[in-house]
Every structure is written in C-alpha cells, then in structure tokens.
Amino acid sequence: DGGITQSPKYLFRKEGQNVTLSCEQNLNHDAMYWYRQDPGQGLRLIYYSQIVNDFQKGDIAEGYSVSREKKESFPLTVTSAQKNPTAFYLCASSIFGTAFNEQFFGPGTRLTVL
Amino acid sequence: AQKITQTQPGMFVQEKEAVTLDCTYDTSDQSYGLFWYKQPSSGEMIFLIYQGSYDEQNATEGRYSLNFQKARKSANLVISASQLGDSAMYFCAMREDGDYKLSFGAGTTVTVRA
Numbered sequence: 190d191g192g193i194t195q196s197p198k199y200l201f202r203k204e205g206q207n208v209t210l211s212c213e214q215n216l217n218h219d220a221m222y223w224y225r226q227d228p229g230q231g232l233r234l235i236y237y238s239q240i241v242n243d244f245q246k247g248d249i250a251e252g253y254s255v256s257r258e259k260k261e262s263f264p265l266t267v268t269s270a271q272k273n274p275t276a277f278y279l280c281a282s283s284i285f286g287t288a289f290n291e292q293f294f295g296p297g298t299r300l301t302v303l
Numbered sequence: 304a305q306k307i308t309q310t311q312p313g314m315f316v317q318e319k320e321a322v323t324l325d326c327t328y329d330t331s332d333q334s335y336g337l338f339w340y341k342q343p344s345s346g347e348m349i350f351l352i353y354q355g356s357y358d359e360q361n362a363t364e365g366r367y368s369l370n371f372q373k374a375r376k377s378a379n380l381v382i383s384a385s386q387l388g389d390s391a392m393y394f395c396a397m398r399e400d401g402d403y404k405l406s407f408g409a410g411t412t413v414t415v416r417a
Contacts, residue, residue: 220403222403222404222405229409229410230409230410231307231394231407231408231409231410232348232394232396232405232407233407234404234405237403237404239403245403247404248404277346279346279348281348289336289353289355290336291338291350291353292338292350292405293350294340294347294348294349294350295347296345296346296347297346297347299346
C-alpha cells in the first residue's frame with residue numbers, strides 16, 4: 190500500500206537537545222512538506238522540498254533544519270534553537286505541479302519537551 | 304493577512320442531520336484550489352474534497368459537498384446524513400497556483416450526537 194510513514198509517533202526531548210523526525214513516502218511524489226500544528230490551531234508550514242537536494246523555508250523555519258537526499262525521505266531536525274518545540278508535526282507529500290493536487294499526510298509525530 | 308477564515312470553533316449536530324461548515328478565503332490570484340481535510344482525534348489529516356477556482360460545478364464526494372461561491376470567496380463544506388464517525392476537526396485550506404504550500408484555517412470541531 191502506498192502512503193506516508195512518520196516515526197516515532199511520540200517523542201520526548203530534553204531542553205538543549207536536537208531531535209530528528211523521520212518521514213518516508215512510497216507514493217513517488219516529488220514534493221514533500223513539514224507542518225507544525227499547535228493545540229486548537231491550523232497547520233503552519235515549516236519547510237518544503239520540490240525535488241531532491243533542494244528545499245525551501247516555509248513560514249516558521251527558524252530552529253528547524255531538513256535534508257532531501259532521497260526522493261522518498263524528508264527528515265526534519267528540531268534544533269535546540271527552536272524556543273517552543275512542543276507540538277504535533279505532520280509530514281505531507283504531493284505530485285509536483287499546480288494548485289490542483291492535494292497533499293497526502295502522514296500520521297504525525299507528537300513532540301514534547303521535558 | 305489571514306488567507307483562510309473559519310469562524311465556527313465548534314459545532315454540534317444530531318446524527319443523520321446535515322451540517323454546514325463555513326470557510327472564507329482571501330486571494331488575488333485567479334487560479335487556486337480549495338481543500339477540506341478531516342482530522343480525527345488520532346491526528347492524521349484525511350483529504351475530503353477539492354474545488355478548483357475554474358470549476359463551475361460544486362464538488363461532491365459521497366456525503367461531502369462543497370458550496371463554492373466565488374464572488375463571495377466562500378467554500379463551505381456540507382456534510383449530509385451525519386454519522387458518529389464524522390466527529391472530528393475539519394480544516395479548510397487553499398493553495399494558490401505557483402505556490403507549494405497549503406494555507407490552513409484554524410479549523411472547526413464537529414461533534415455528532417446520537
């Protein structure tokens with residue numbers, strides 16, 4: 190079955206630590222995205238990537254980093270510079286193209302800073 | 304400026320009745336897409352329905368229909384014959400052509416009562 194997997198489902202981080210969230214897709218999609226969701230709010234874009242070895246900052250990129258070495262994978266690192274990282278993180282992918290392609294989402298990773 | 308506005312934070316609906324979720328959007332582009340997603344308590348975002356700015360007919364997908372009023376810049380979601388499993392948060396989103404991100408509203412929580 191094609192889809193997007195994210196791991197881990199729950200992640201706990203101590204102050205000052207970097208953590209990496211995994212996102213893998215087997216939909217053969219070119220574009221991948223990372224969103225952050227805070228309680229009771231909509232999603233905000235952190236980073237996106239249209240093709241391998243290229244990525245762009247979204248609206249709230251500060252304190253985060255990404256890489257796109259393979260088409261299938263788009264890991265997100267939450268660095269110690271991110272002041273308030275406790276949130277729900279969603280990875281998505283879509284066909285590279287116009288506005289007319291929906292984004293497919295993974296199940297999410299819930300990050301808590303202890 | 305807020306691109307997507309959902310003014311109803313929460314709604315209650317009786318099982319088997321219809322419910323309308325409001326969404327207004329702001330764009331100066333002629334080409335854009337409007338999406339509705341469902342987010343159950345598990346957290347995963349489930350794509351429900353899509354409406355293109357050039358589509359003359361309102362989109363329908365099973366029990367979901369989109370009431371698209373372009374001049375008023377509104378894209379309301381109608382869920383007919385509500386079921387208990389429809390209880391979730393619903394997000395309206397927009398993607399402008401040439402832009403790769405989805406802009407999300409704050410969401411509406413729907414609770415279906417038996």
